Amino acid sequence: MKFTTLLAGAMSLALTGAAFAQDDPVKVGFVYVGPIGDGGWTYQHDQGRLAVEEEFGDQVETVFQESVPEGADAERVITQMALGGADIIFTTSFGYMDPTNAVAAKFPDVKFEHATGYKREHPNVSTYDARxxxxxxxxxxxxxxxxxxxxxxxxxxxxxxxxxxxxxxxxxxxxxxxxxxxxxxxxxxxxxxxxxxxxxxxxxxxxxxxxxxxxxxxxxxxxxxxxxxxxxxxxxxxxxxxxxxxxxxxxxxxxxxDDWSPYYIKRVGELIDGTYEQTASWGGMPEGExxxxxxxxxxxxxxxxxxxxxxxxxxxxxxxxxxxxxxxxxxxxxxxxxxxxxxxxxxxxxxxxxxxxxxxxx
Structure with a gap:
């Protein structure tokens, strides 16, 4: 789940190019390790998803899958989300790291964001964590x-x-x-x-x-x-x-x-306006995370x-x-x-x- 690794100089850039058309909602997916009612980790990530909906309204469509075990099930769920038309997928547990990278290799036009991991094996994979x-x-x-x-x-x-x-x-x-x-x-x-x-x-x-x-x-x-x-x-x-x-x-x-809302709003906003880049983020109290x-x-x-x-x-x-x-x-x-x-x-x-x-x- 939440393995913290941010090696110096590990940030690479990959611009997405054109912004999304105003009438073409960005489909944002979330994969959760626990139930959204856990009162803890998954609940907070889902609050971030809801914040994205509130911030962008009909510019976005969000989907999520809860209680996804780490391992083969995760790869299946992430794949289904990509096949379902997701433009960006946030995988919110450390054990999703390898499945995220495996699916990213098959869907180069989809952006993948892995929480608390460190592997960015493909230009469409970013990582994010909190201090x-x-x-x-x-x-x-x-x-x-x-x-x-x-x-x-x-x-x-x-x-x-x-x-x-x-x-x-x-x-x-x-x-x-x-x-x-x-x-x-x-x-x-x-x-x-x-x-x-x-x-x-x-x-x-x-x-x-x-x-x-x-x-x-x-x-x-x-x-x-x-x-x-x-x-x-x-x-x-x-x-x-x-x-x-x-x-x-x-x-x-x-x-x-853990307040993920600022990060999720920032990253989805960048995808919408065409400024999205591959990143390795590690925010803390100064960033409000x-x-x-x-x-x-x-x-x-x-x-x-x-x-x-x-x-x-x-x-x-x-x-x-x-x-x-x-x-x-x-x-x-x-x-x-x-x-x-x-x-x-x-x-x-x-x-x-x-x-x-x-x-x-x-």
Whole structure:
């Protein structure tokens, strides 16, 4: 799904040529890994699709297919979309990377946009991603302040650089405000499986975790925390990909929101006006793609102010979440004092930072 890779100099250009005729709607397709009602990742992509419809009206026609497994099914669905007349297809999960490129080779006149991947094997394939680690620095800061047991949990999906970035960013910033904090990482090996996610959350709570972060897409961890709180517990969570506002003001005390609308509107607009080019995009808070949702009153005012100051600093470029000194789990230096990680180092991140216990699975 959401593997973050943006190698320097990897952007190539391929102009589409003439703009679409005003009376010829652009057909825009979306392929989703989960249901549009997941309340998280897929829901947010579909909100982007709806934003395209609102922005361009009868200049566009959108189509989508939800709950498409990564692999052979994805290639079949993408092919059907291209055969159905789609002019541009957004494939919104990391595991769609190879199927997207395979179909793109057969349909050179169709534009393909792959979310969170890095392969652009054909001039009609672009990639796009978001700097989720920026948002995780903010919620890690809040988590470090909010834990009373000094145990925070992270429900991880797959051991790919994007997820590892999130784990490390969250822990580093929790540790900055609470040197005693520990992180429990549970690998769920799924992007969307409510039963698995709920089980992971409950197991963490049984281990004494009182703040849970997630890189999976359902609201099941929120529900598990809510259930624990109804039984006398004190567990906080953060919305993932979407606001998950139904669980405010607690257990959900803030959220990372992926706002794909600006990117989708930009790219479809460029296709309409004839300025579309092949790109590799990696936006974040400055571009409005990574947003922190409402920080609720459960969070003390001074902690909220600290989080808001970090949001402002990341947005204006004065702070980067991966700024040294940072040491790897094995004791070697990742970043010297004041050194900032470049995109290549982030895109290939395959280690835990010092202080996180356990191994990253292969």
């Amino acid at each position: 989720f680690y920026e948002g995780r620095a903010v919620i890690g800061t809040i988590a470090g302040h909010m834990t009373e047991t000094n145990k925070i949990g992270y429900i991880a999906s797959f051991p790919i650089p994007e997820v590892i970035q999130g784990i490390n960013s969250s822990f580093l910033h929790a540790q900055k405000v609470n040197p005693d904090v520990e992180m429990v990482v549970t690998w769920a090996y799924t992007w969307f499986d409510p039963a698995k996610e709920a089980d992971a959350a409950r197991a963490m709570i049984d281990q004494g975790v009182d703040v849970i972060l997630q890189h999976t897409d359902s609201t099941a961890p929120q529900a598990a925390a809510q259930e624990a709180n109804e039984n006398g517990g004190r567990v906080f969570t953060f919305g993932q990909a979407s606001d998950m506002a139904a669980f405010k003001p607690s257990p959900r005390i803030a959220s990372i929101i 990574v947003v922190i949702g409402e920080i609720t009153a459960e969070v003390p005012a001074e902690v909220k102010a600290e989080a808001e100051a970090m949001i402002a600093a990341i947005t204006d470029g004065s702070y980067h979440p991966f700024t040294g000194p940072i040491t790897k789990q094995d004791g070697s230096v990742f970043l010297a004092d004041g050194e900032v990680a470049d995109d290549g180092a982030l895109a290939t991140m395959d280690f835990y930072v010092e202080g996180i216990e356990g191994d990253i699975p292969n």
